[in-house]
Amino acid sequence: MVRFDLFRSAKLLSILMASGLVLAVSSAAFAAEFPEKGKTIQMLVGFAAGGSTDVGARLMASGMEKELGTSVLVVNKPGASGQIAYTALTQAKPDGYTIGNTNFPSSVVSYLDPARKATYARKSFELLALHVIDPALFAVKADSPFKTLKDVVDAAKANPRKVKISTTGIQSDEAFAILQFQKMTGTQFAMVHFAQGVASAMTAFLGGKIDVLCANVGDLLSQFKSGEVRILGIMDDESSPFYPGVKTFEQQGYKLYNSSSRGFAAPAGTPKAVVDALSGAMKRVSASEDHKKRMADMGLTLRYMDPVQYNAYWSEYEKTLIELLPLTK
């Protein structure tokens, strides 16, 4: 009896060990094969088609298709300032066939703010790459009496809560930028929130209803070219190639760096080999001349960061937001 059982359990054990070995080998092989030919990678974008996030993501997707040899399909899941797409991304199967775009500040705000009841946290994202940093800026109309940032600060000091400045929402990157600026300069503006987007803010601005437009570099290309706006300053550590001659905030004495940035992530738990394949592809796309030209044509400031750098950037950004978030309530 005993001998029979031993024999059976030895057989069982060896079968188990063999299958274990096969699985280990095949999963390594599976990862090495990523992506399988013909299998589509889905890129979830939490903002509407045609917007700057979507357009940048589509360019990256088409670049990745050539690098990885399989189709990369952009799927727009707009709503709740990106939260719907972030939720879908973090709940997707972590096999590398679903990736998504992660924006600042919307991705961080959505899990930091308890009122948003997010089902994910920072650790739910496996970062792949930072793609675009779109620095924030202040602009006025060409016929505005404000010629420099200092003029704006002086006016705000003399008329607290009277100088009207636009944002794209209470927790938008513009709102955070203005809150930091107010703290830095001891001023108070009248923040006017245009939650439908920068287009409605621009309409009000061009119609003279708003004194200062707070927007991002990618938003004003058309108006800058036609001479309708005067950009007072850009919140970046270097001047923008799209706006020659425009100073940064730092150059004018205000050490303020703020931007809306866009990167990509996979759901946490995606195997390392797959993550490396994806982030490697993104790195190569970002370095290619064709991609750089297309991004420049669209006014998107390409600033690549690999996962390690992106993680560090995320931590820093999270700290800033944790400080500023209570001020938005």
Next chain:
Amino acid sequence: MEALQNLLMGFTVALAPQNLLFAFLGSVLGTAIGVLPGVGPVAGVAMLIPLTFQMSPTGAIIMLTALFYGTQYGGTITSILLNVPGEAASAITCLDGYAMAKQGRAGVALSIAAIGSFVGGTIATIALVLAAGPLTRMALQFGPVEFFALIVLGLSLLMGLAGKSMVKALMMGIFGLILAMVGMDPVRGLPRFTFGRMEFMDGIGFVPVIMGLFGLAEILVNTEEKLTSVSVAKMSSLVPGKKEIGDSVGPILRGSVIGTLLGLVPGMTGSASSFLSYIAEKKVSKYPDRFGTGMIEGVAGPETANNAHANGALIPLFTLGIPASPTVAVIMGAFMMHGLIPGPFLFKEHADVAWGVIASFYVGNVILLILNLPLIGIWVKILKIPYGLLFAVIVAFMMVGAYSVSNSTFDILVMVLFGIVGYLLRKLDFPLAPIVLTLILGPLMERSLRTALDMSQGDFGIIFESPIAVVLLSLAAVILVAPAFRFFRKKTETLSGEEGA
């Protein structure tokens, strides 16, 4: 005139064989997408963008814009034939268009709608060519304060949709306003009435609600009766008669103006234009009570307005580089993907593209007219298809359409829910149109008021500082109060009559 010279140059671009082909393709696709209930221009344009990567920028934009305004032609068809809106902006056409179909006048309705759409689109494009600058400057005068006043005026016209029972219309109007409150508070950013669902954070999706209330409900109501096919009346001539053409001239002209002007105002949707056109027609008509029974004006006006709106909404894109609506934003994205930045600078840097595209709007509208008129004979044959088969297919398309708005299965649930709600409301004889009006205008009104109050930091006085707003609000007050005067006048007349007798 310089503009005309440039336009002629644009025509040489637009009439080049491959661009003609693209305009044709876009028109066909647009009509098809418009016909399919629920599937809208945003989905269509977004789907095509990657395919246009390989094309020349001019060709790509011509095709995408043709698709965009083409959907406003196709959306009419199911509205009139089946009382199921193909497009959110065609929902109001269901009211009189379907009534006409039941009387055997579907062909006439479709013809007038196609002609009106053509006129509307063309007039809006003429406005773009001749008066883009001044029109845009005028539109820019509409900041949040003026916008709020305009919406209040629009809401006051709600009385015009009353129909048989004013009380029921008002109840439905309030219901629409309640629905409009769902979502994130526009100022504090906190969710309201969202039942903890993040899908409700931007409000209850408008397209799924319309498809449910009008489309699904219609199908549900019809399943109760043993209909074999839709139209029982004999089909009269497909061509509109002299009287019908004569009756349509006014609505078409008015619809063109309303659509073009509202299209200029960022934030206004095509549905708002078509609804307001319907109300306007009812107000100026000699027989307002007959609306809903098959008045051609109720088809001519809205159908013209929604096309004028679509073409008019492209004006701010060219003059300011600003998209007036989410759909136009997708087209703007298409421009950017091809390395073109829409706006006044486009005319300097790529004049051939800019004018080529503008000329293609004329060409596209002509193509669409030629495409749609002869097809009417084929479309009306749809009425002969057995009901069961036809509606199964339509429900399938509506499911796809509801999903395609945001790639969300949740929207399908919303549509089904509102289909049931719409069915119940119809059984109880409540009018559906007021819900849609307040559902559209409610959020616009709240947002613009809150933004205006942001600007004034809480001071309501800002409303009275704007002459435009004061005028609009006074108009609204007059419209609201006028019926009371009529009531008192009648009373005094009766009294003096009695005294005299």
